[in-house]
Every structure is written in structure tokens, then in C-alpha cells.
Amino acid sequence: xxxxxxxxxxxxxxxxxxxxxxxxxxxxxxxxxxxxxxxxxxxxxxxxxxxxxxxxxxxxxxxxxxxxxxxxxxxxxxxxxxxxxxxxxxxxxxxxxxxxxxxxxxxxxxxxxxxxxxxxxxxxxxxxxxxxxxxxxxxxxxxxxxxxxxxxxxxxxxxxxxxxxxxxxxxxxxx
Amino acid sequence: xxxxxxxxxxxxxxxxxxxxxxxxxxxxxxxxxxxxxxxxxxxxxxxxxxxxxxxxxxxxxxxxxxxxxxxxxxxxxxxxxxxxxxxxxxxxxxxxxxxxxxxxxxxxxxxxxxxxxxxxxxxxxxxxxxxxxxxxxxxxxxxxxxxxxxxxxxxxxxxxxxxxxxxxxxxxxxxxxxxxxxxxxxxxxxxxxxxxxxxxxxxxxxxxxxxxxxxxxxxxxxxxxxxxxxxxxxxxxxxxxxxxxxxxxxxxxxxxxxxxxxxxxxxxxxxxxxxxxxxxxxxxxxxxxxxxxxxxxxxxxxxxxxxxxxxxxxxxxxxxxxxxxxxxxxxxxxxxxxxxxxxxxxxxxxxxxxxxxxxxxxxxxxxxxxxxxxxxxxxxxxxxxxxxxxxxxxxxxxxxxxxxxxxxxxxxxxxxxxxxxxxxxxxxxxxxxxxxxxxxxxxxxxxxxxxxxxxxxxxxxxxxxxxxxxxxxxxxxxxxxxxxxxxxxxxxxxxxxxxxxxxxxxxxxxxxxxxxxxxxxxxxxxxxxxxxxxxxxxxxxxxxxxxxxxxxxxxxxx
Numbered sequence: 001x002x003x004x005x006x007x008x009x010x011x012x013x014x015x016x017x018x019x020x021x022x023x024x025x026x027x028x029x030x031x032x033x034x035x036x037x038x039x040x041x042x043x044x045x046x047x048x049x050x051x052x053x054x055x056x057x058x059x060x061x062x063x064x065x066x067x068x069x070x071x072x073x074x075x076x077x078x079x080x081x082x083x084x085x086x087x088x089x090x091x092x093x094x095x096x097x098x099x100x101x102x103x104x105x106x107x108x109x110x111x112x113x114x115x116x117x118x119x120x121x122x123x124x125x126x127x128x129x130x131x132x133x134x135x136x137x138x139x140x141x142x143x144x145x146x147x148x149x150x151x152x153x154x155x156x157x158x159x160x161x162x163x164x165x166x167x168x169x170x171x172x173x174x175x
Numbered sequence: 176x177x178x179x180x181x182x183x184x185x186x187x188x189x190x191x192x193x194x195x196x197x198x199x200x201x202x203x204x205x206x207x208x209x210x211x212x213x214x215x216x217x218x219x220x221x222x223x224x225x226x227x228x229x230x231x232x233x234x235x236x237x238x239x240x241x242x243x244x245x246x247x248x249x250x251x252x253x254x255x256x257x258x259x260x261x262x263x264x265x266x267x268x269x270x271x272x273x274x275x276x277x278x279x280x281x282x283x284x285x286x287x288x289x290x291x292x293x294x295x296x297x298x299x300x301x302x303x304x305x306x307x308x309x310x311x312x313x314x315x316x317x318x319x320x321x322x323x324x325x326x327x328x329x330x331x332x333x334x335x336x337x338x339x340x341x342x343x344x345x346x347x348x349x350x351x352x353x354x355x356x357x358x359x360x361x362x363x364x365x366x367x368x369x370x371x372x373x374x375x376x377x378x379x380x381x382x383x384x385x386x387x388x389x390x391x392x393x394x395x396x397x398x399x400x401x402x403x404x405x406x407x408x409x410x411x412x413x414x415x416x417x418x419x420x421x422x423x424x425x426x427x428x429x430x431x432x433x434x435x436x437x438x439x440x441x442x443x444x445x446x447x448x449x450x451x452x453x454x455x456x457x458x459x460x461x462x463x464x465x466x467x468x469x470x471x472x473x474x475x476x477x478x479x480x481x482x483x484x485x486x487x488x489x490x491x492x493x494x495x496x497x498x499x500x501x502x503x504x505x506x507x508x509x510x511x512x513x514x515x516x517x518x519x520x521x522x523x524x525x526x527x528x529x530x531x532x533x534x535x536x537x538x539x540x541x542x543x544x545x546x547x548x549x550x551x552x553x554x555x556x557x558x559x560x561x562x563x564x565x566x567x568x569x570x571x572x573x574x575x576x577x578x579x580x581x582x583x584x585x586x587x588x589x590x591x592x593x594x595x596x597x598x599x600x601x602x603x604x605x606x607x608x609x610x611x612x613x614x615x616x617x618x619x620x621x622x623x624x625x626x627x628x629x630x631x632x633x634x635x636x637x638x639x640x641x642x643x644x645x646x647x648x649x650x651x652x653x654x655x656x657x658x659x660x661x662x663x664x665x666x667x668x669x670x671x672x673x674x675x676x677x678x679x680x681x682x683x684x685x686x687x688x689x690x691x692x693x694x695x696x697x698x699x700x701x702x703x704x705x706x707x708x709x710x711x712x713x714x715x716x717x718x719x720x721x722x723x724x725x726x727x728x729x730x731x732x733x
Contacts, residue, residue: 005222008318009231009232009235010231012311012314012315012318013231013234013235016307016310016311016314019307019404019407020304020307020308020310020311022410023303023306023307023407023410024300024303024304024307026303026410027298027299027300027303027410028300045479045481046481047481047482051482053481053482070578071574071575072564072574072575072576072577072578074568074569074574077568077574102578103578104563104575104578105543105544105545105561105563107545107547107558107559107560107561108560108561108562108563108575111559111560124481126481127428127429132431137271
């Protein structure tokens with residue numbers, strides 16, 4: 001018995017450090033799921049208005065502007081023309097600009113986009129899944145994502161002016 | 176400090192020994208010579224007591240101390256108490272800005288409380304750290320004491336040192352008038368009748384019963400350790416879930432972060448009638464029943480496919496009432512709340528030609544995911560736009576005020592015989608309230624003015640059976656608590672240990688006869704009165720008349 005005394009002590013203290021460390025360590029990481037600049041953008045897989053599937057992975061390597069919007073939100077409507085204009089301006093330099101609709105009916109989204117003249121790709125969230133992943137609290141919310149998938153900038157609320165969007169896109173391009 | 180641990184009987188004891196392991200002679204003379212001996216753990220050294228402790232021994236010794244354990248428990252209790260001053264953040268379903276909420280609701284103290292992190296006491300690193308330390312202390316304390324105690328009790332000597340016997344709590348000393356061997360035999364017989372196990376060595380005797388009750392505290396500790404581990408286990412994501420799902424009647428929703436979907440087929444709320452209530456409650460609304468007829472589905476295919484609808488397979492159904500949850504593979508759905516809120520599910524309107532008075536249809540129009548085309552008689556209706564919560568924006572354009580179907584409006588393009596090829600545009604409000612009907616008329620009139628329609632058609636639902644609607648929204652609390660069985664097992668083991676320790680008492684009697692002098696000592700960890708009367712009773716049967724009270728050794732010290 002005496003022979004095993006030391007090993008038993010080590011095993012028990014190791015278990016304590018392991019289990020206790022896990023439990024205590026976890027308590028540091030249970031914060032609310034609000035995204036911050038510098039974090040990686042959460043993955044999503046969504047269909048666009050034509051039924052094609054897009055995921056975040058397919059935008060890797062290009063700077064990406066992700067705009068969450070809904071037809072029920074007047075500021076979202078008001079910043080649509082500015083977004084479209086910026087998209088036209090930067091598209092050829094490799095910018096991707098994607099609108100994610102907040103889980104509304106396809107028909108409403110389609111009519112609305114036509115109505116405000118938004119022709120950049122629009123993806124349809126379902127059951128608020130992606131919206132929750134991105135921890136949205138206010139609409140619109142726009143994420144500026146670097147080519148390596150890191151969130152550089154988050155703009156909560158709107159509408160953003162064209163100059164504002166422009167300066168943020170410039171930063172995405174490292175200018 | 177050097178301590179001589181070699182007893183006069185020749186036995187070499189480990190450091191920290193209080194009573195010689197062999198003969199029981201006290202080795203540490205720090206008590207008055209005639210006071211009862213300290214019999215804890217039978218005077219053996221705790222395992223970790225050492226001359227030259229290394230770092231790991233120091234850590235071990237820290238947790239081995241009962242004093243430290245008591246401090247830890249007291250600090251934990253104080254912390255847990257502080258956590259109850261204001262509600263914990265985890266008790267709120269939606270709390271976007273806790274700091275703001277605590278300041279607004281509970282004032283400055285609330286703000287301080289939140290800022291110091293007490294609003295998350297039970298998830299905080301220090302609280303969990305304390306629990307871990309208590310757990311460690313339980314393991315180390317028990318291990319350090321139970322093994323030496325087990326060894327000491329399993330190799331007890333029959334003939335003990337006179338000092339050991341004389342300094343027990345229950346003591347009898349007198350000249351024996353009878354033959355020592357014969358008397359010892361007859362006394363042993365008496366003790367055996369009282370269920371003692373007796374060992375005799377010449378004229379020395381050791382009798383013992385209920386030794387197992389000494390293991391009670393350690394079994395209790397094993398239970399507590401399982402309990403604590405189970406509590407910590409709730410931190411593992413797969414072991415614990417606490418979610419809320421709200422559903423209108425007829426609605427199916429996914430339970431967040433699971434592969435399960437739940438449908439609310441029907442919700443009922445019933446109140447007590449006045450004659451069922453006592454007088455002082457008459458006229459008040461007292462709920463008798465809250466019930467959600469729920470169906471649980473598991474997604475079997477296309478679960479994360481953004482184009483296809485998930486394929487759902489029914490796995491369980493249950494009428495969920497308060498305290499009667501739907502339970503499926505560790506998933507529990509409890510009735511949590513409800514809200515009275517009328518929501519249309521499907522309407523079956525008819526297209527009315529106001530010129531001829533003829534009605535076409537009805538056609539079925541679901542409020543969520545409506546199809547794009549409908550036929551009513553010879554006419555085709557194409558859905559052109561949907562506003563789930565109709566309103567006007569600041570420039571008087573139609574818009575939806577929210578995503579919730581509070582006041583749905585549908586825009587149709589009607590084509591068919593006698594109509595322009597491009598069709599005519601009509602808006603339809605299915606909710607049967609006057610305000611909406613007026614709005615519908617106004618908008619259709621404006622369409623007519625701009626030449627988008629001829630004002631020929633309108634919509635009519637007619638009978639109520641053409642409308643299906645949800646009257647209530649139910650809120651279910653979805654819980655997974657896989658730690659619960661372990662908590663019960665831990666609690667049960669702990670209870671067994673407590674009962675063992677409380678309801679049985681370890682009793683021992685030692686005696687030796689030297690030159691006709693009988694010296695008897697007895698020890699128990701509980702109920703000294705009981706052991707005194709037992710010893711006095713046995714002595715009486717062997718011809719020695721003694722008052723149980725006179726056996727109390729402590730009488731000298733009081």
C-alpha cells in the first residue's frame with residue numbers, strides 16, 4: 001500500500017487540476033454571443049433568390065461586406081441605394097457585397113429588392129438561424145470581413161452614408 | 176521538531192500518532208493526565224503527516240485539513256447567499272444589456288452588484304473554484320483518514336496499556352472477588368448476548384460491535400463527491416440545456432441547437448368556475464389547466480439544406496401540462512407560459528365579381544409560405560407581394576412593420592376572362608376588422624385611380640369555418656439535464672452514509688485483570704449513556720452491582 005501512496009497522490013491531484021481546470025476555465029468563456037471586430041466571421045450556408053446555395057467559404061480570399069436587412073426596417077431600405085452604388089464601384093476590384101435577409105418570405109424580399117433597386121446578391125436566412133449566429137440585436141447590421149474571414153468592422157444601425165461605406169471598404173482593401 | 180514515536184511497548188509509530196498503534200498508550204501528553212483520551216481516528220496518524228513535507232505534500236496537507244474544509248464551506252455559503260440578493264442573470268430569458276438592467280431596476284447597489292459579477296455568482300470562476308476545492312478537500316480528507324483508521328481497526332490488540340483503559344470515557348476499576356478466568360468467560364457471554372464480537376487473550380478482553388458505522392461519514396463523502404462532480408458535469412454543453420420555444424397553434428419550430436422540432440397542435444387554458452372557488456376568490460381568474468398538445472419531430476434529412484424543407488419524423492407526442500412535461504431521451508419540454516394573441520393560420524376567401532355578384536373559389540391561402548398562384552373559377556391569382564404586418568412608411572408607401580403576422584396583407588394580380596392580359600392588382604386583408612376593411616377599400620380604390628384595376632373584384636371569406644386561426648401562443652421550456660440521475664445517486668449514497676453513521680454506534684469494551692484487579696474501559700463515538708448502561712447491565716449479570724452513572728470517567732473533570 002505504501003508503495004502506491006505517492007502515485008495515488010499524483011493521480012488525485014492531476015484529476016483535480018484536470019476536472020477543476022476544465023470547470024473553472026469554462027466559466028471564463030460563457031459570455032454572450034456578441035461578435036467583436038477581430039473575431040472570425042461565423043459560417044453560414046444560405047440560398048439566394050434564384051435558389052443557388054452560398055456559404056462563407058466561397059467568399060474567402062475576397063473582401064466581403066455582409067449586410068443584414070429586412071423589409072420591415074426603414075433604415076435598411078434607405079441604405080440600399082448606397083450599398084448598391086458602392087457595390088457597382090468596387091465589384092471589379094474584387095469586392096463581394098451580400099445582403100442577408102432576416103428570414104422573410106421570398107416573394108416579399110424579391111419585390112422589395114426590385115423596388116429599391118438592389119441587385120447585389122441577396123441570401124435568405126431561415127428561422128433566424130444565421131442572424132442568431134451573428135448575434136444581431138439591431139437592424140440593419142453590416143459586417144466588413146477581410147479576405148481571410150476575419151471581422152474588421154461592425155456597423156450596427158443605419159442608414160450608412162455612401163462615404164462611410166466607402167471609407168470602410170477602402171480599409172478592407174488595406175488602403 | 177523531533178518527536179519520539181517509539182512506544183515503551185517497543186512499537187515504532189509513524190509521525191503524528193497520538194495513541195500507540197499497538198498498546199494504546201498515549202504518546203502526546205498535552206491533556207491533563209486523568210482526562211478522557213482523544214479517540215478520534217483511534218489515535219492513528221493521518222496519512223499525510225510527515226517530517227519533511229515536499230511541495231506536493233504541502234498541497235496535500237492543505238486539503239487534508241478539516242479546518243481548511245470548514246473555512247471553504249463557510250466562504251462558499253456566504254458567496255452562495257450573496258448570489259441570492261438580486262436575481263441572477265441566467266434567470267432572464269432575454270437580457271441584452273445586463274448592466275443597464277440592473278442599474279435601472281435595482282439602482283446603484285444593483286449596478287455595483289452586477290459590476291462585481293455577483294449577478295453571475297454560480298457560474299463565476301471563484302464560485303466554481305471553491306466547489307472544486309471543497310471536492311478536493313472531501314477526497315483528500317477522507318482518504319487521509321479512512322485508510323489509517325481501517326488499518327487500526329482491523330489489527331486491534333486485545334491487551335491494551337492500563338493508561339489507555341483508565342482514560343476512556345467509561346471506566347470501571349475494582350478488586351475482583353471471583354476467579355478471573357471464569358468471570359471473564361461469563362462477562363464475555365453477557366456481551367455476546369448484546370451482539371458484541373468478543374476476543375479473549377488470557378484475562379484480557381476486547382468486545383466490539385457496529386464497527387461498520389465508522390464508515391458512514393466516508394460513504395457520505397463518496398456520495399457528496401458524486402453529487403459535486405454531477406453539478407460540475409452540467410457545465411459540459413451536451414449535459415445541460417435550457418431553452419425557450421414559443422409557438423402559435425399549428426406552428427412547428429426547431430428547438431435551438433438540436434435536431435428536434437416541436438409542433439403546437441392546440442393550446443388550452445381553462446379557468447375555475449365561480450362555484451368551484453372559495454368565497455374570497457370568486458370573480459377572479461384562477462387557472463385550472465394550461466395544456467399544449469405537442470408533437471416532437473426529429474429531422475431525418477435535409478436538416479441544414481437552405482433550399483429544401485427539412486424532413487421531419489414524429490418521435491413522440493404528449494399533452495404537456497404543468498408538471499407533466501413531454502419527455503424524450505433526456506429532452507424535457509415543460510409548459511412555461513402562454514399569451515393570448517390571435518394569429519391567422521389559413522383563410523379560404525372567395526373572389527367576388529361585384530358586377531355580376533358571382534363568387535369564385537374558395538381558394539386556400541396559408542399565412543406562412545403562401546404559394547405563388549391560385550385559381551378561383553376561371554380566374555388566376557398571382558401573388559405579387561406579402562406584408563405580414565401591414566403599415567405605411569414615412570413616405571406613405573406600403574411596408575411591413577415587423578416579421579410577425581400581426582396584420583397580414585396580400586397583393587394579387589388577377590388575370591382571366593374579360594380582363595386585361597397584364598391583369599388587375601388587388602390587395603387583400605384577411606383579418607376581419609373594420610379598420611383593415613376600410614384600408615383595403617382605400618388602397619384598392621387608389622389602384623383603380625391609377626388604372627391598375629377596374630374595381631370589379633373584392634374578396635370575401637363568408638363563414639368562420641373558412642378561417643383557421645391560432646388563439647394562443649404557447650411558451651415551452653426545453654431542458655436537458657443529464658446530470659440529474661447522478662445527482663440522485665450521489666444524494667442516495669450520501670443518505671445511506673448518514674443513516675449508517677447516525678443510527679448505529681461503534682462500541683468497544685476493553686478489560687484486563689492484573690493481580691485480581693479488574694480494569695475496564697469502554698468507548699463509543701455517540702451515546703455514552705447507552706454504552707454505560709450496557710456495560711453496567713452486563714456487570715450486574717456477572718454479580719458486580721454498579722450504578723451506570725458511576726462509570727462516567729468525566730465526572731472527575733466537571
